[in-house]
Ligand SMILES: NC(=O)c1ccc[n+]([C@@H]2O[C@H](COP(=O)([O-])OP(=O)(O)OC[C@H]3O[C@@H](n4cnc5c(N)ncnc54)[C@H](O)[C@@H]3O)[C@@H](O)[C@H]2O)c1
C-alpha cells in the first residue's frame with residue numbers, strides 16, 4: 001500500500017487484532033519521529049523494541065536481542081512483527097521475524113526513500129556477519145508493505161539523495177520515460193502526491209522484475225546495475241571502519257557511473273547516452289567525491305562479490321537507457337582500464 005496518512009490508519013489496513021501479540025521494531029531516530037503515531041494507531045496494542053540507528057545494528061547480536069525481547073513479551077507463532085524504519089530495520093526485523101520460532105508474520109513499514117523504493121520490495125531480509133554485508137539472510141515475503149510517504153518529511157536530505165539513486169537505477173534499467181519525468185522536476189520541491197507517483201512506479205518496476213525471477217536466477221540480476229562497483233565501495237568503507245561512511249545509494253550512484261562507462265567501453269551503450277547518464281547523476285547531486293579511493297583497492301573487492309560464480313565477475317550493463325543486460329563477463333584489462341579512469 002502506498003499513500004499519504006497511512007500510519008494513523010494502520011488499524012484499518014492490517015488485522016493486527018487477530019494476532020496473539022504485536023511487536024514494533026524500530027531504531028532510535030525513526031521512533032523519535034514516528035513511534036508515537038504508530039503506537040497510537042494501535043491504541044497501545046503493540047510493544048516496542050528499539051535498536052540504535054545505523055548499519056552496525058544489522059548484526060547477529062541484535063537479532064538475538066530482538067528474539068529475547070519477543071520471548072519476554074510472550075510472542076508465540078501467532079504473533080506479528082511490524083518493522084518501522086529504513087532498510088536496516090526492514091532487513092534486521094524481517095530476518096529476526098523470519099527465523100523466530102521458524103518464522104512469524106511481519107509487515108514492512110519503510111520510512112526512508114531507499115527502503116520504500118527498493119529494500120521493502122522483493123522479499124530479501126538478512127544481516128551482516130563475519131565482516132561481510134548481508135552474508136546471512138533468507139527470502140521471505142512480508143505479509144504487507146505499507147508505505148506512508150509522509151514519513152519522508154523527516155528524512156535528512158542526504159538520505160533522500162541516497163534513495164533517489166535507486167529510483168534513477170529503475171529508470172535506467174527498465175523505463176526511459178520514467179527517468180525523463182524524474183529529471184524534469186526538482187525532487188526537492190516534490191510534494192506527497194509526486195512522491196506517491198515516483199514510489200509507485202519504482203515499486204512496480206522492482207515487483208515486475210522480482211515476480212519474473214524471485215530467486216535471482218536471471219532477470220532479477222538487472223537490479224544489480226551499479227551494485228558490483230557499488231558493493232565494492234561499500235565493502236571498502238566498511239573495512240575502513242569508524243569515521244569513514246558511505247551511504248548505499250551514494251555507492252550505487254558511483255557504481256552506475258562506472259558501469260555505464262564499462263557499458264560504453266564494450267560497445268553496448270552509445271557515447272551520447274553515456275554523457276546523458278553522467279549529466280543526470282551530476283544534476284541530481286548523486287555523485288560524491290571519490291578522492292582517497294584508488295582503483296587498486298576496488299579491483300580485489302570486485303572478485304569477492306557474493307554474486308560471482310567461479311570467481312568471475314558477472315556484470316549487469318546497459319544496452320541503452322531503459323534496457324539492461326546481465327551475466328556479462330569482461331576481460332580483466334577492460335575492467336582495469338575503466339576503473340583507472342573512474343578512480344584516478
Ligand atoms: N532487502 C533488500 O532487498 C535491500 C535492498 C536495498 C538495501 N537494503 C539494505 O537497506 C539498508 C539501507 O537502507 P536505508 O538507506 O534506509 O538505511 P537505514 O535504515 O540505516 O536508514 C538511514 C538513516 O535514516 C534514518 N531514518 C529512516 N527513516 C527516517 C525518517 N522517516 N525520518 C528520519 N530519519 C529516518 C535512520 O534512522 C537511519 O539513521 C542497508 O542495510 C541495505 O543493505 C536491503
Ligand SMILES: [Zn+2]
Nearest residue numbers: 118166248252
Ligand atoms: Zn541497492
